Amino acid sequence: MVWDNMDMAAITAVLGAAAATYGLRLGGLLLSERLPQNGGFRRFMEALPGTILLSLVAPGILAAGPWGAVAAASTAVCTWKTRNVFLSMIVGVVIVAATRRLGL
Amino acid sequence: MRLPKKDKFPMQVAVDHRPSHLHETAALQLRRGFIANLPVAASVAAYGSVLGVLAAQKGIGWSTLLLMNLSVFAGSAQFVMVDMWAPPLPVVEMIMAVLIINMRYLLIGASLHPLFQGKTLRHKMAMMHLVADENWAVTMAAHRSGIATTAFLFGGGLCVLSAWCAGTMLGHRLGAVVQNPEAYALDFAFVAVFTALTVSLWRGRQDVLPWLVAAVVAVGVEKLLPGKWYILAGGIAGALVPVLRPYGGQWRKGKRDGLG
Numbered sequence: 001m002v003w004d005n006m007d008m009a010a011i012t013a014v015l016g017a018a019a020a021t022y023g024l025r026l027g028g029l030l031l032s033e034r035l036p037q038n039g040g041f042r043r044f045m046e047a048l049p050g051t052i053l054l055s056l057v058a059p060g061i062l063a064a065g066p067w068g069a070v071a072a073a074s075t076a077v078c079t080w081k082t083r084n085v086f087l088s089m090i091v092g093v094v095i096v097a098a099t100r101r102l103g104l
Numbered sequence: 105m106r107l108p109k110k111d112k113f114p115m116q117v118a119v120d121h122r123p124s125h126l127h128e129t130a131a132l133q134l135r136r137g138f139i140a141n142l143p144v145a146a147s148v149a150a151y152g153s154v155l156g157v158l159a160a161q162k163g164i165g166w167s168t169l170l171l172m173n174l175s176v177f178a179g180s181a182q183f184v185m186v187d188m189w190a191p192p193l194p195v196v197e198m199i200m201a202v203l204i205i206n207m208r209y210l211l212i213g214a215s216l217h218p219l220f221q222g223k224t225l226r227h228k229m230a231m232m233h234l235v236a237d238e239n240w241a242v243t244m245a246a247h248r249s250g251i252a253t254t255a256f257l258f259g260g261g262l263c264v265l266s267a268w269c270a271g272t273m274l275g276h277r278l279g280a281v282v283q284n285p286e287a288y289a290l291d292f293a294f295v296a297v298f299t300a301l302t303v304s305l306w307r308g309r310q311d312v313l314p315w316l317v318a319a320v321v322a323v324g325v326e327k328l329l330p331g332k333w334y335i336l337a338g339g340i341a342g343a344l345v346p347v348l349r350p351y352g353g354q355w356r357k358g359k360r361d362g363l364g
Contacts, residue, residue, distance in 0.1 A: 009193040010168050016199040017185060018175035021206045025232045028213020035214055040347040045316050047343040049208040050305040054315055055322035055338025056184070056205065057298040062323055064292060068345070071292065072299045079303040086147040088303075092296030096289035 064096065065102060071095035130255040137239070137259025140246065144238045146264050148179070149271030154293045155183055156275020161285050162189045167275050173269050177236060180301065181205045183294050188332070201332040204339065212240050219247060219254055226255065234261025236268075310346065318342025 037043055061072045075092035079085060157170050164186065176182055181202040188198050212235060220228055231254045239260030246252035285291060306315075322338025329337075 001193040003265060009191075009195055010164075013185065013193050013195045013198045014168065014172045014175060017172075017181060017193065017202040018177075020199055020203045021176050021178050021181060021209065022233055024133065024203070024206050024209040025235050026229060028210035029216055029220060029228055029232055030213075031210070032214035032217035035210075043346040044343045045211050046307075047311070049211070050302065050311060051314055051318035051342030052205060052207065052335060052339035053180070053298055053302040053305060054318045055342065056180075056335050057295055057302055058319040058322045058338065059326040059334060062297065064263060064295060068292065068295070075296045075299045078302045078362050079300040080306075083304065084147070084298065085300040085304065085315050086150045088300040089151060089293060089296040092299065093289045093293050096292040096296075096348075097287065100287065100289060 067096060067099040071099075105234075113261050119143045128255075133253045133255035134262070135257035135338060137243070137256035137261075138263040139259075140256070141239050141242050141260040141263040145267035148236075148238055148264055149267040149274075151179070151297055152268045152271025153275030153278065154290070155179070155186060156272040156277070157279035157282060157285065157290055158183075158293065159186050159189075159272070160279025161290070162186055164189055166273060169272055169276055170269065173265070173272055175269070176202070177234065177265060177339045178202075178206055178209075179236070179268070180298065183297065184332075187294055191256065195332070197331050201335060204332070207339075208222065209235070212237070216240070216257070219243070219252060219257065223254060234258055234265060236261065236264050239264045253283070313349070314342040314345040316342075317345050 035045075057072075061068055064071070071092040074095055075088045078088040078091045082088065156169065170180055172185065176185070184201050184205055185198055188194060188201065213232065215233070216232075220231075223231075235257065239257060242260050243252045243257045246256060279285075282288065318338040318341060320338075321341040322334045324334075325337040326334035344346070
């Protein structure tokens, strides 16, 4: 048991993240009657999951260099074709690992 | 993780279609939810093991990781937390980032409204914690055939949670032995997982402009501002496009249907 490596900051971060996530889960259900079912707000909320994940990952792809971009593109195509996130992740990681191993 | 292909869900919902389901006990529905999520849980465990390896590399103890699994229980947010994990911990930034990434749970929660019709607040509070992307998707598929219940959803949550914990804990063990994670490109695993998850959210041609705006704003803000604000900035900027341009891309949809 290594509970001692859980300092206050770690516990605060984890429990804060947990509270935020649970708040969103329950909040969405409880607010569902009040959230506008159409119009701009709905279009915004429907577009948000995709744009958020893309924003999360775009700088990381750029930072990984040209082979990182190739790997990300291959991952994207694999997801598009197979809809299998795990397989697609393997494809990207293998490309980056191989090019690093070859010193490219 | 296998994702739904348009309206067809590849994961087999292992349920029978007898109308008697409504008279079944909650325990039985919970069991069916658990079983229906087994195929998707296998891939959850697999990509959880990547998170475990990364966490071990960052020096996060297994107990902290387990606490995170049980309390946060959100794959993408946990990947970001582990990514940001460097002493002194940027606690406020981390919680903000989790809040931003998990904003989609507002939608997911809202979409479960019909399932929870007539349920007490206590029931809602108890059931909603174990709602992840995966068991939500399986439940929504089952709901279309009219066979989903809140117990089914919860059973699926238990299944995904078990797989998530097993995968991350196994990965954490492995991570302690892997000496040089860069050689195996494990640092790229995060980018790869999220590239794949992003593509799975593509809705069609109407997403071209919003996604372009999101990518450009995110990359720009990341260069200009410290912290993780670029996630929020890019996400909001991109999502505002269909608000300002309500029919953007729609006219092309009919012409190029099937490509989206």
